[in-house]
Amino acid sequence: MFNPKPIENLCDYQCFLNHCMPICAVNMQPGLTSNQRFVCKNCIKITHLPVSPLKDVIQTIEKPIQQKLNSYEQIIAPYLELLKQLYGNISLMESIILQQLDQMTTIVNNWITSIKERGEQIARYNFFDQLDLIITKQQPKNQLETKQCYFDLITLNKTQVKQLNQYLDPFKYFQGYSKFQLLLKYIIVSQDQYDIKEDFTFSEKQRLQSISKQKQQPLEQELSGQQYNQYPLLKECSVNISFSYEIIPKLTFEQGELCQALAINYNNTLIAIASECNINILKINQSLNQINRPQLLQSLQKIHKNHVTILNFFKKESLMLNFLVSGSLDSTIIIWTPDQQQINWNALFKLRDHSYAINCLLISQSSRDHLMISGSADKTIKFWSLTIQNSWTCSQTIKEHTSYVYGLSINDEGNKLLSCGNDNYILIIHKSYKQQWQVKQKIHNDGISISFITDEIFVCQSIEGTLLTFHIMDQTNGEYIKQNSFQIQTGGKGNSLYFPLHYNKSKNILLSKNGHNVNLISLATNSPSDCQIILEQAIFFVQNMIFGTMSDDGNLLITWDSKSSEIQFRKYKEKL
Structure with missing residues (x-):
C-alpha cells in the first residue's frame, strides 16, 4: 500500500560540478553539504572520488522505513475497511440528493416551458x-x-x-x-x-x-x-486608424497543449513556445512574404517538471545571442544553448534559488552587463549575473514584496527596475554605484503587469486587467506620481499574468491583454505630462485564455488561444 518516498525530488538535483547529467552516485565522506554529495559519471571520471552507487544508498535507507510501513498497514487495515463502507453510504446519500435535484430541475424547466408555450399560443x-x-x-x-x-x-x-x-x-x-x-x-x-x-x-x-x-x-x-465614471475611458479611434495587425491565415502552427509563454528572437527567425512542461522551437521565414508553415526544429522535453510560464531569447550582440531562458511553475530557471546551426538546444544551466513558481523574468539589454532578473511566487526578486567562469549566480535578492511578485520592467539604461505584486505595491528599484539594487520608492497601486514607456513614464495594468494607470516622474524629487487612469472596456475582465504589458519602442505601441481582447494602443508622448493614448485595434478572441508577444521591431504579433489551439501570426500594416 505504501512505499518509501523521499521528501526531496532527487531528479531535480545536479552533481556538485553542474554537468547537467543524471546523478548516479553519492559521496559518503563526512562533513560535506547536501550540494556536494551527488556526482554523475563525468564527476567520477574527473575526480576519481570514492562513491557509493545511488541505488544501493537508497535501498539501505528505505529498508527500515519499509518495515515500519508494513507494521502500520496491519494496524490500519480494519479501520480502512470500515471507512470504505462509510464512503459507500455517503455515495448512496449523494445519489439520492442528486436525484432530488434532478427532479426539481425538471419541474422548473417544464414550468418555464409551459409559460413560454402559453405566450406562443397568444402570439398566433x-x-x-x-x-x-x-x-x-x-x-x-x-x-x-x-x-x-x-x-x-x-x-x-x-x-x-x-x-x-x-x-x-x-x-x-x-x-x-x-x-x-x-x-x-x-x-x-x-x-x-x-x-x-x-x-x-x-x-x-x-x-x-x-x-x-x-x-x-x-x-x-x-x-x-x-462607479463606472470614476476613470476616463481609453479613447478608441474608430476613424483614421493609423495601423492594424492583420492575420496571416496560412501561417499557423497547431498547438493543442496549453501555451502560457512565447518568445521571438532578435531577427524574427526563431520562435519559442511553451507546451505545458515542454518547449517547442520553431523556425519561420524571415521576410514572411512566402506563406510557409513554421518548421518545428526541436521539442525540449522532460527538463521542467511543471508548466513553463516565461520564455525569453538573449538578443544582445554577444556570445549568448539566441540563447533561450525559461521559467516554470516548478520554481526553476533554465538557460538553453543552441548549436552553431541553431537547430538543437541543450540545457546549459539550471538555476534553483527560487522556492515557488517563476511569474516573470527579463533580460537586461544594457550593454554594460549580463543580467537576468526574476520575480516569483516566493515573494522575492532575484538578480542573476554572469561570472568570469561563464556561469550564472544569484548576486542579490530583494524581499520587499509581502506576496507574489507578478511583473517586472527595466529601463533602457539598465539602472531602474519596476516591480508589481499581489500585495498591491509597486516598487521602484535603482542600481547604485556599487552595482547593488535598492528600493527607492513604494507606490500603493494594484497591478499584475508593469512596463516602462520612457525613463520618466511607466504604466501598470490592474489585477482585473481592466485599468491602465500611468505614472510620471516628478522632476523636483525624482519620485513617480500617479498621472492618469484609463478604463479599458473592450472585452471585460481577464487575468493577464502570463501575458504581461509589452511596450514596443520602435512602433510606439503598447500591447495589453484584456478579457477576450488583445489591445494595440498607440502612445504619443510629447512631454512627460502630455501622453495621448489611443486604442488603435482590439483583436477579439472567443475565449479569454490568450497568451502572446510582439517582435522587437513591432512587425510581428504572435498569439495562442485555447479556442483555436494554434499559434497565430499577425503582421503590422500601416493605414494609408
Whole structure:
C-alpha cells in the first residue's frame, strides 16, 4: 500500500560540478553539504572520488522505513475497511440528493416551458378573423383574455410550487435554502388576493410594482457601487486608424497543449513556445512574404517538471545571442544553448534559488552587463549575473514584496527596475554605484503587469486587467506620481499574468491583454505630462485564455488561444 518516498525530488538535483547529467552516485565522506554529495559519471571520471552507487544508498535507507510501513498497514487495515463502507453510504446519500435535484430541475424547466408555450399560443392569430374585426369595427375582448391568462398562470404556479415543496425537505439546512423559499414567496404573493370577478385594480398594480422594485433594489445598489465614471475611458479611434495587425491565415502552427509563454528572437527567425512542461522551437521565414508553415526544429522535453510560464531569447550582440531562458511553475530557471546551426538546444544551466513558481523574468539589454532578473511566487526578486567562469549566480535578492511578485520592467539604461505584486505595491528599484539594487520608492497601486514607456513614464495594468494607470516622474524629487487612469472596456475582465504589458519602442505601441481582447494602443508622448493614448485595434478572441508577444521591431504579433489551439501570426500594416 505504501512505499518509501523521499521528501526531496532527487531528479531535480545536479552533481556538485553542474554537468547537467543524471546523478548516479553519492559521496559518503563526512562533513560535506547536501550540494556536494551527488556526482554523475563525468564527476567520477574527473575526480576519481570514492562513491557509493545511488541505488544501493537508497535501498539501505528505505529498508527500515519499509518495515515500519508494513507494521502500520496491519494496524490500519480494519479501520480502512470500515471507512470504505462509510464512503459507500455517503455515495448512496449523494445519489439520492442528486436525484432530488434532478427532479426539481425538471419541474422548473417544464414550468418555464409551459409559460413560454402559453405566450406562443397568444402570439398566433388568424389574419382573416382579425381583418374582419377591423372591417366591422369590433373590439377584441382583451380584458376577458387577460383575466383568463392570469388565472391560468396562478393555477400553473401553485401546482408547480406544490410539486417543488415535495423535494425540499433534505435541503432545509443548505446554504441558499432561505433565498429559494423567498423566490417562491415572490411568485405566490402576487396571486393570493387577486379576484377573477373584478378588474385588475390600480391598487393591485401598485402592490406588484412595489414587490418588483424591492427585488431590483439590490441590483441597482450593486451597479451604483461600481462607479463606472470614476476613470476616463481609453479613447478608441474608430476613424483614421493609423495601423492594424492583420492575420496571416496560412501561417499557423497547431498547438493543442496549453501555451502560457512565447518568445521571438532578435531577427524574427526563431520562435519559442511553451507546451505545458515542454518547449517547442520553431523556425519561420524571415521576410514572411512566402506563406510557409513554421518548421518545428526541436521539442525540449522532460527538463521542467511543471508548466513553463516565461520564455525569453538573449538578443544582445554577444556570445549568448539566441540563447533561450525559461521559467516554470516548478520554481526553476533554465538557460538553453543552441548549436552553431541553431537547430538543437541543450540545457546549459539550471538555476534553483527560487522556492515557488517563476511569474516573470527579463533580460537586461544594457550593454554594460549580463543580467537576468526574476520575480516569483516566493515573494522575492532575484538578480542573476554572469561570472568570469561563464556561469550564472544569484548576486542579490530583494524581499520587499509581502506576496507574489507578478511583473517586472527595466529601463533602457539598465539602472531602474519596476516591480508589481499581489500585495498591491509597486516598487521602484535603482542600481547604485556599487552595482547593488535598492528600493527607492513604494507606490500603493494594484497591478499584475508593469512596463516602462520612457525613463520618466511607466504604466501598470490592474489585477482585473481592466485599468491602465500611468505614472510620471516628478522632476523636483525624482519620485513617480500617479498621472492618469484609463478604463479599458473592450472585452471585460481577464487575468493577464502570463501575458504581461509589452511596450514596443520602435512602433510606439503598447500591447495589453484584456478579457477576450488583445489591445494595440498607440502612445504619443510629447512631454512627460502630455501622453495621448489611443486604442488603435482590439483583436477579439472567443475565449479569454490568450497568451502572446510582439517582435522587437513591432512587425510581428504572435498569439495562442485555447479556442483555436494554434499559434497565430499577425503582421503590422500601416493605414494609408
